[in-house]
Amino acid sequence: MKNTILVTGGAGFIGSHLVEALAKEESSTIIVFDNLSTGCLENIPSQENILFMKGNVDSEVDVAHLFRSFSFDYIYHLAAVASVSESVQQPLATHRVNMDGTIYLLEFARAQEKKVRKFVFASSAAVYGVEPTLPKTENSLIDPITPYGIDKYASEKYVTSYSNLYGLNVAVARFFNVYGPRQNPASPYSGVLSILTEVTQQVNRGEAAVFQIFGDGEQVRDFVFVEDIVQGLILLGRKVESQANTYNIASGEKHSLRDIIATYETLLDMMVPVAYNEKRPGDIKYSYASIEKIKKLGYQPKFSISQGLEKYMENI
Ligand SMILES: NC(=O)c1ccc[n+]([C@@H]2O[C@H](COP(=O)([O-])OP(=O)(O)OC[C@H]3O[C@@H](n4cnc5c(N)ncnc54)[C@H](O)[C@@H]3O)[C@@H](O)[C@H]2O)c1
Structure with a gap:
């Protein structure tokens, strides 16, 4: 089946590996949306079914233009200020990207005429903070201690609330290192x-x-190898059971x-x-x-x- 798939942050480290894997399905068209602040064009494979659009997730104008140009079946939202230290130095600027950017995407995704089959959000183990109980399960105490972790958790809650409030199909992934x-x-x-x-x-x-x-x-x-993260993300996109659920992805x-x-x-x-x-x-x-929850969907680190x-x- 022909799918149009949005990968925000697709010119970055993890996003570019996801794009590469998704683009193997020749019938899919992958749209990379990225402002190239830390990512670069060389990271994106040059293939006919991969298109690049430069833009900021924290700009309503840019996100509106993106959704006027395409209609998406799947959305993988990875664009972010991915540095914890930068979030500590620039909390407001980070918040605009990591939190407002997520809400813009959710808003346009729910307004899209064609129903999005899954909106997958890239969160982080940073949401668990320093509470010492281990291993971290998805039900462990949430106590983020940096603007980065706080915005990731708040975004998670927005993402899952868009399922409960507006029926958007969503899933949340918490990456480890x-x-x-x-x-x-x-x-x-x-x-x-x-x-x-x-x-x-x-x-x-x-x-x-x-x-x-x-x-x-x-x-x-x-420490988890990037191809295992990609395996987990694709699984969360495809499995109906991941609906409105949150999963650790780790080794x-x-x-x-x-x-x-x-x-x-x-x-x-x-x-x-x-x-x-x-x-x-x-x-x-x-x-x-603990990766027991995502293993139940068929995830197996390789x-x-x-x-x-x-x-x-x-x-x-
Ligand atoms: N690397 C890790 O260990 C790790 C761990 C947990 C979570 N994450 C999350 O995974 C995602 C990808 O991280 P990464 O390690 O590949 O980092 P990265 O910096 O390589 O990728 C982030 C991408 O987002 C783009 N971007 C940044 N701000 C943007 C904006 N305002 N608009 C559009 N694009 C923007 C960057 O140019 C870059 O291509 C992030 O959401 C990050 O928080 C990463």
Whole structure:
């Protein structure tokens, strides 16, 4: 069946992998809507069934133009200021993108004549905050501690309320720590594994580089390979059972930063130079997910940390 699929933030790290996977279905047309603030056109595969429209999700004029130009079967909303630290530095500017942007999209989606088959929202494990009970299930206490986490949670509530109030088909995904090709290491706010990867490349080129660890390196995370996130997102789009529901998407594995560095050393047959720094205020020591809920929809992570890192190394 022919589908028109909107991916906001489709020029970014995760969005571009989603676009690539969705575009394999030749009968689908993928519309990438992105302002290229952190994403770039090179991330988007050049294929006939992928169209790009530049615009801001936080501009009513731009979103109106988008919905005048196309009528969508599926909407994956990933555009956001994805940096927690930036949200702390610029709470109001972040809020306009991460919260107002979500409401503009919801408004135009509900007003669309053709019924949207699913609106999938990209949320984050940041909504859980620092409460220590683990693993995080979808019913764990919600206590976000940054503007980023607060806007993600408020957006989640808007998204699910649009199902209850207006009958929009929706689902919410909470990503844990995502890694993989095209994650930009240049930003100081980037995922830790893109920075670690960059350091190993610099060392291999003979440049002086040291990986900075904040704290003792024993902090534990659930690192999930980007293709598993894509698998989960597509599932949430397709399954009727995901209607108005919220799901963690993660690997279900937990690894300390020191474990990860050891895995890099084995994979690349090198020593990674590291330096230890004071723990950063607000850093969470342990965070990992229960993925039992999304597994019931058929989700099965395909990448262990070493398989994911191996594929990452092959593709940079
Ligand atoms: N990377 C992770 O580990 C992680 C974890 C949890 C949740 N998320 C969420 O996943 C989504 C994608 O994140 P990512 O890691 O790919 O980050 P990214 O910065 O690579 O992607 C975000 C994309 O949104 C675009 N964008 C930003 N502001 C916009 C605006 N006002 N209008 C239109 N486009 C805009 C950017 O240009 C970029 O292409 C985000 O919603 C993020 O909050 C990411």
